[in-house]
Amino acid sequence: MRLFLSSYRFGAHYDRLLALAGPPGPVAMIGNACDAWPEARVAAATSDMVLLRDLGYVPTELDLREFVGRTAELARRLADFPLVWVRGGNTFVLRAQFARSGADRVLTQLLADNALVYAGYSAGACVLTPDLHGIESVDDPAEVAPVCGIEPQWDGLGLVDRAIVPHIDSTIDPDGGCDRLAARYRAEGIAHWALTDDDAIVVDGARTEELCTRATP
16 A cells, blocks of 8 residues: 655655655546535646646546446546545545545555555545544534535544644644644544644555654654
8 A cells, every 4th residue: 555645735745755656647636625615626626737737747637526326437447547646625525525436445445456556635634544533623524415415424544543633833724723633632642643734644565654843642
């Protein structure tokens, strides 16, 4: 299994994604964490597509809403890509769209088979954790039902062994909600990675490396 998980885009470690996934090539971009914000979603997806294209990637957006009830087709499409890029937004909305489309099962299997690299930031990283409790303090689970037609799910995919808190000391989180969440996890003894926007977690097979500026429990 190969994972590149960050707070914001590549953080300060684009070189480590290159080492993990190889030189730029085709990439599937998943922007469904922004589905609750229709106007912002277009700009957000475009921004990431331009970023990837400028670095030499050939991005294709895969909208998971188009694969509800078509999990086998999603599996076929994702199998064409050596890299999947999952951008941030609302973790609960992303988790729901993973469940509705079967992306949670498909990606778990492709990663187990070492068939692709998963690169995700913010919500795209948090969705891989074991448990989403706590994230409701920064992402609103009430956005799920109107957009996805199902109730929020509180389990992550469980592909890493601890919680992830992005945007520590970040201008992206000016009210400090993520800092407060990390403090809560520390106080409750919940293992987590608290990531600044420069930080990343790299999983390569049995090895997990924390490219972090601060120690976390």
